[in-house]
Amino acid sequence: MADIESRLQKVLDASVAHVQPPTDLIQAVQRRHRLRLMRAAIASAAAAAAISIVVALIGLPWPAVGRGNSDATHGAPVFPGGGRLLFADSGGLKWLYPDGKTVRIASGFSQAQVHGAELVAWNNTGVYTMTLDGARLHLAVAFVPGSASGVPQSGALSPGGSRIAYYTRRTLWAADLATGRRVQLGRVTFDGWRSDTTILASASDGGELLLVNAATAHRSAFLSITDPALVRAYQHAWPHSAPPAGLTGGGFSTVGPYAALAITLAARGPFEGTRPAEVIMTGTGRVFTYAPPTPQQFEFSWGPHGLFRIETGAGDNPGSWNAYIGAVGGNQLSAPIAFGADGVAFNPAGTAVALQDSNQVTILPVSQPACRTTACLHFQLKYLVNKGTLITWAP
Amino acid sequence: MDAREAFEQFARDRSAHLLRLALMLSGWNEAAAQDLLQTALERAYGRRWLLFRDEASAEPYVRRVLVNAAIDWRRALRRRQEHPLDAANRLSLQDATALVDDRDLLLRALSALPPRQRAVLVLRYWEGLSDAEIAATMNCAVGTVRSQASRALVRLRQQAGPDPAGSVNHSQMGEQHG
Numbered sequence: 001m002a003d004i005e006s007r008l009q010k011v012l013d014a015s016v017a018h019v020q021p022p023t024d025l026i027q028a029v030q031r032r033h034r035l036r037l038m039r040a041a042i043a044s045a046a047a048a049a050a051i052s053i054v055v056a057l058i059g060l061p062w063p064a065v066g067r068g069n070s071d072a073t074h075g076a077p078v079f080p081g082g083g084r085l086l087f088a089d090s091g092g093l094k095w096l097y098p099d100g101k102t103v104r105i106a107s108g109f110s111q112a113q114v115h116g117a118e119l120v121a122w123n124n125t126g127v128y129t130m131t132l133d134g135a136r137l138h139l140a141v142a143f144v145p146g147s148a149s150g151v152p153q154s155g156a157l158s159p160g161g162s163r164i165a166y167y168t169r170r171t172l173w174a175a176d177l178a179t180g181r182r183v184q185l186g187r188v189t190f191d192g193w194r195s196d197t198t199i200l201a202s203a204s205d206g207g208e209l210l211l212v213n214a215a216t217a218h219r220s221a222f223l224s225i226t227d228p229a230l231v232r233a234y235q236h237a238w239p240h241s242a243p244p245a246g247l248t249g250g251g252f253s254t255v256g257p258y259a260a261l262a263i264t265l266a267a268r269g270p271f272e273g274t275r276p277a278e279v280i281m282t283g284t285g286r287v288f289t290y291a292p293p294t295p296q297q298f299e300f301s302w303g304p305h306g307l308f309r310i311e312t313g314a315g316d317n318p319g320s321w322n323a324y325i326g327a328v329g330g331n332q333l334s335a336p337i338a339f340g341a342d343g344v345a346f347n348p349a350g351t352a353v354a355l356q357d358s359n360q361v362t363i364l365p366v367s368q369p370a371c372r373t374t375a376c377l378h379f380q381l382k383y384l385v386n387k388g389t390l391i392t393w394a395p
Numbered sequence: 396m397d398a399r400e401a402f403e404q405f406a407r408d409r410s411a412h413l414l415r416l417a418l419m420l421s422g423w424n425e426a427a428a429q430d431l432l433q434t435a436l437e438r439a440y441g442r443r444w445l446l447f448r449d450e451a452s453a454e455p456y457v458r459r460v461l462v463n464a465a466i467d468w469r470r471a472l473r474r475r476q477e478h479p480l481d482a483a484n485r486l487s488l489q490d491a492t493a494l495v496d497d498r499d500l501l502l503r504a505l506s507a508l509p510p511r512q513r514a515v516l517v518l519r520y521w522e523g524l525s526d527a528e529i530a531a532t533m534n535c536a537v538g539t540v541r542s543q544a545s546r547a548l549v550r551l552r553q554q555a556g557p558d559p560a561g562s563v564n565h566s567q568m569g570e571q572h573g
Binding site: 016 | 407410411414415418419437441445498502516520521551552555
């Protein structure tokens with residue numbers, strides 16, 4: 001190394017050696033975050049007010065009027081789309097109903113999943129089942145903090161509700177809710193359940209998808225990055241591009257006519273991948289590829305009825321983060337939606353979507369062509385602020 | 396551990412390192428460094444559900460925000476024709492005969508570099524990143540990183556002078572990294 005370079009290293013080290021951050025840094029960051037959210041909420045409200053004034057002045061009807069979906073000003077629901085929203089906050093889990101009523105159902109939980117008439121929730125003591133109103137609490141799997149199979153950081157219930165997959169640190173586990181038995185599945189990336197006994201996972205090198213048996217931990221190769229169908233699909237989205245260098249599974253949509261597998265492909269990037277594209281392979285053998293613009297970050301999630309959401313973002317500007325809504329079999333994504341960086345939930349009918357950005361949830365209609373029913377909704381954006389972390393939208 | 400706890404753990408573990416990085420990127424302006432760090436951490440906090448699922452993804456993101464925010468901050472100062480009281484300016488106010496040693500000369504020369512060139516040197520020689528990682532952080536080509544580093548090193552040699560210990564070796568200028 002040249003003289004100036006070694007001098008530089010020493011000088012840089014010495015120049016900052018005694019610097020320490022203030023003790024209230026985290027509180028200051030969280031305060032700044034709340035202020036930014038408040039400014040965003042005020043700006044959104046101002047924009048909505050401005051639009052309403054313009055609409056009134058030019059005499060146009062409100063978009064919601066005349067389509068039979070309640071968004072009337074008197075007694076209007078706090079959110080359209082029906083059903084009820086499950087939130088988690090510092091007090092635990094709570095339901096929010098369209099009439100604004102909030103019902104707390106279980107304290108001490110921040111993660112949960114609805115399965116039919118049952119709610120499965122987990123915390124650092126274990127996985128619990130309960131009814132949707134929080135009654136009949138039952139400890140299905142106990143966790144011992146500090147143990148190898150200990151506390152789950154995130155979890156996902158199998159389609160039949162008999163198992164839960166979860167991480168402790170970076171190791172994937174599966175637990176049987178009937179017996180409490182846990183199986184260590186290793187350091188793979190969980191991409192979704194294929195059935196009650198089979199998990200779709202990505203290998204740590206991003207080179208292939210695996211099927212992992214949740215009862216035995218047996219792994220088998222499922223799909224490779226070099227698969228010609230994947231390479232063709234990727235290069236259809238990114239013409240003249242080299243073959244993709246990494247893949248992760250977006251999971252299976254198991255809904256009858258919309259059965260499909262989603263795969264995210266990307267050129268190799270140092271942290272978030274570059275030129276990503278979502279490939280959806282349907283049960284009938286058709287392949288669809290989506291590559292929304294400015295995607296430095298890329299996250300895929302399934303909704304009901306073959307609906308899906310792709311979240312993208314470019315650079316460090318929160319204003320550039322966008323969500324796109326699509327549906328299996330559709331060639332087009334929705335127009336970019338500037339919400340949803342932190343979470344998504346579709347209503348059970350697949351006609352509305354709730355998008356979370358920190359403490360704000362924005363609810364908007366699923367527009368055609370993604371909305372394929374005859375009862376597509378039309379309404380103004382609805383904002384829910386400071387309700388907590390949106391977990392799901394249930395019937 | 397939920398996303399908020401993971402963020403707080405990350406901030407506790409890494410904020411000293413990140414503040415040091417911010418201080419160098421800002422030209423040793425302490426107030427600006429604190430502000431840059433809060434900006435970067437606030438953005439990470441806003442994306443905590445995405446960033447803290449994977450232990451490896453948060454720090455590159457925060458580093459990237461820091462670097463770009465520092466460059467933007469310097470540009471904004473230049474547009475407003477403001478001159479922060481950073482290391483280079485402070486040195487000029489003090490007793491030059493007592494302070495003009497190797498460290499001060501180099502720090503003053505570093506502070507006087509354009510922000511992108513300073514960022515490249517800090518990321519390469521203090522963070523120990525490869526040129527490819529620096530290119531990804533700064534959203535530019537690897538060749539741009541190398542040319543910026545080369546130009547910056549030439550300027551440092553010109554302004555900071557030879558090594559007081561006398562071990563001058565100009566033949567390795569533009570050493571390849573990554």
